[in-house]
Amino acid sequence: MDQEFASSLLENAVSAFASLPGIGRKTALRLALHLLKQSETDVVAFGEAVTRLRREIRYCKVCHNISESEVCPICASPARDASTVCVVENVKDVMSIENTQQHHGLYHVLGGLISPMDGIGPQDIEIDSLVERVAAGGVNEVILALSATMEGDTTNFYIFRRLAPYPQVKITMLARGVSVGNEIEYTDSLTLGRSILNRTPFTDTFASQ
Amino acid sequence: MDQEFASSLLENAVSAFASLPGIGRKTALRLALHLLKQSETDVVAFGEAVTRLRREIRYCKVCHNISESEVCPICASPARDASTVCVVENVKDVMSIENTQQHHGLYHVLGGLISPMDGIGPQDIEIDSLVERVAAGGVNEVILALSATMEGDTTNFYIFRRLAPYPQVKITMLARGVSVGNEIEYTDSLTLGRSILNRTPFTDTFASQ
Numbered sequence: 447m448d449q450e451f452a453s454s455l456l457e458n459a460v461s462a463f464a465s466l467p468g469i470g471r472k473t474a475l476r477l478a479l480h481l482l483k484q485s486e487t488d489v490v491a492f493g494e495a496v497t498r499l500r501r502e503i504r505y506c507k508v509c510h511n512i513s514e515s516e517v518c519p520i521c522a523s524p525a526r527d528a529s530t531v532c533v534v535e536n537v538k539d540v541m542s543i544e545n546t547q548q549h550h551g552l553y554h555v556l557g558g559l560i561s562p563m564d565g566i567g568p569q570d571i572e573i574d575s576l577v578e579r580v581a582a583g584g585v586n587e588v589i590l591a592l593s594a595t596m597e598g599d600t601t602n603f604y605i606f607r608r609l610a611p612y613p614q615v616k617i618t619m620l621a622r623g624v625s626v627g628n629e630i631e632y633t634d635s636l637t638l639g640r641s642i643l644n645r646t647p648f649t650d651t652f653a654s655q
Numbered sequence: 656m657d658q659e660f661a662s663s664l665l666e667n668a669v670s671a672f673a674s675l676p677g678i679g680r681k682t683a684l685r686l687a688l689h690l691l692k693q694s695e696t697d698v699v700a701f702g703e704a705v706t707r708l709r710r711e712i713r714y715c716k717v718c719h720n721i722s723e724s725e726v727c728p729i730c731a732s733p734a735r736d737a738s739t740v741c742v743v744e745n746v747k748d749v750m751s752i753e754n755t756q757q758h759h760g761l762y763h764v765l766g767g768l769i770s771p772m773d774g775i776g777p778q779d780i781e782i783d784s785l786v787e788r789v790a791a792g793g794v795n796e797v798i799l800a801l802s803a804t805m806e807g808d809t810t811n812f813y814i815f816r817r818l819a820p821y822p823q824v825k826i827t828m829l830a831r832g833v834s835v836g837n838e839i840e841y842t843d844s845l846t847l848g849r850s851i852l853n854r855t856p857f858t859d860t861f862a863s864q
Contacts, residue, residue, distance in 0.1 A: 453721045456746075459708040462701045466686050477675050479746060481709055482721075489709035492671045497702030499668040499687060500695055512662045512691075537665075537688060 508579070510555040510572050512537050520544075520552060527551040529586040533576060533605065535559055535593065543591060551589075554579065559597035560604055568604055577608050580615055590619040717788070719764040719781050721746050729753075729761060736760040738795040742785060742814065744768055744802065752800060760798075763788065768806035769813055777813055786817050789824055799828040 456478060463474035481489050505511065506518035513519075520526060520540075530551025534540055535558065543549050556571040579585060588609060592598035606617055623641035624633050633641075665687060672683035690698050714720065715727035722728075729735060729749075739760025743749055744767065752758050765780040777783075788794060799814060801807035815826055832850035833842050842850075 453712065453723045455704075455708045455712055455723070456721055458704040462704040465697075465701070467689050468682070468685075473677070475747065476677075478708060480676050481705060482712060484709070486709055488674075490706050492674070493702040493706035495664075495667040495671040496690060496705070497699050499664045500690055500693070500698035503662065503664055503691060512665055514662050514664070538684065 505555075509553045510557060510575070511540050511553055525550075529584060530589065531576075531579065531585050531587070532589040532591050534591050535598075539591065549589070551587075554588075556592075556601070559592060559595075560601045561597045562600075568608075571601075573605060573608060576605065580609055580612050585615055587616045587618060590617065592619075594622060714764075718762045719766060719784070720749050720762055734759075738793060739798065740785075740788065740794050740796070741798040741800050743800050744807075748800065758798070760796075765801075765810070768801060768804075769810045770806045777817075780810075782814060782817060785814065789818055789821050794824055796825040796827060799826065801828075803831060 459478040459481070460471060460474045463469055463477050464471045466474075469477070481492065504513055504516070506513040506516070506521055508517055508521040511518045511520065515522075527550050530549075531554050532543060532549050532551055533554045533556060534543065535556055537555060540553050540555060543553075554572065554576050556573065556576075558566055558571040560566060560568055560571065576588075580588065588605075590602045590605060592601055602619060609615060609617060621644060622637060623644060624630065624637065630638065668687040668690070669680060669683045672678055672686045673680045675683075678686070690701065713722055713725070715722040715730055716725055717730040718727060720727050720729065724731075736759050739758075740763050741752060741758050741760055742763045742765060743752065744765055746764060749762050749764060752762075763781065763785050765782065765785075767775055767780045769775060769777055769780065785797075789797065797814075797818060799811045801810055811828060818824060818826060830853060831846060832853065833839065833846065839847070
């Protein structure tokens with residue numbers, strides 16, 4: 447759309463929205479015009495929510511998850527198993543795993559994956575701090591819960607090597623297999639192969655899920 | 656997603672984005688996390704662009720289009736034909752019609768369509784001001800460029816009746832017909848019927864478009 451906007455205020459707001467991932471200028475214009483119809487209080491609250499998010503956000507100094515206090519509620523909880531640390535790429539992954547209610551340990555948020563193509567090296571993400579946590583003792587297991595992609599695999603392998611000096615720490619990774627609800631016919635052969643190699647004893651509990 | 660956010664700052668930002676049309680909580684979270692990765696300057700600029708848009712926006716006192724001055728550049732332009740007024744629903748429609756470069760007159764932005772279902776009556780949109788413009792004289796033609804929907808038709812008819820006391824003013828509407836590039840086979844019969852009734856002389860210019 448090579449449209450001239452009647453106002454630079456509108457132009458600025460449209461450009462701001464269009465800078466967000468997955469939002470083109472057409473959608474951005476729709477969002478801006480929507481906000482114009484809302485009450486001034488609501489729109490000012492919107493602007494402030496965005497500004498404050500970036501200005502005032504803090505990260506847990508232990509696991510680097512988003513937090514309102516110096517140490518996040520998960521790291522601070524006596525109910526969590528501090529000897530098991532689950533390594534994830536970002537804050538969203540913490541939420542996804544918390545949703546499963548299957549992990550009772552702590553987290554370590556890397557803030558990205560090693561990706562030479564994008565110029566992201568091991569120094570750019572929270573790997574040193576992970577090694578420090580392990581070196582400090584008290585960690586028995588590190589669960590690598592990274593994406594099953596080239597970048598995830600690279601990062602897994604790098605962390606695995608960095609943690610080699612601590613053989614008492616068990617390093618595990620998420621099981622790869624057929625997704626629940628997926629048909630065998632449509633499962634890719636790599637995943638299917640892995641799911642045969644890593645087959646598990648059949649129990650009624652699993653069958654009913 | 657019934658997720659607990661680690662921070663009320665994040666929660667607020669996600670709720671703000673999720674209040675926009677077409678953006679669910681999952682996308683809202685993605686947008687908020689994207690902003691967290693951007694520089695503070697950029698994010699503050701984003702927040703301000705939104706806030707200022709709503710706070711400082713002004714509307715042309717003649718046509719009600721978005722404007723930075725009391726009278727918008729279109730209404731103020733001596734190059735435009737002030738005797739032809741094109742009635743549109745909203746600001747986006749002005750942009751769409753300006754893009755065609757086929758309208759050389761002025762506009763009148765209603766700011767909505769009559770829609771009893773949504774509780775929008777003639778008093779809620781800029782119809783009185785349109786009638787005043789026509790009553791003040793100098794307008795020879797009013798082009799009704801509203802959507803081909805129930806609401807558009809209702810509004811067209813209402814405006815037509817309100818302008819009945821001014822028989823010297825010609826009231827026209829956009830041509831209905833087969834869209835350029837559309838196949839006859841897939842054109843609905845109402846549109847096809849209208850396009851036969853309103854057939855136009857064949858010229859080489861049209862054929863090549």
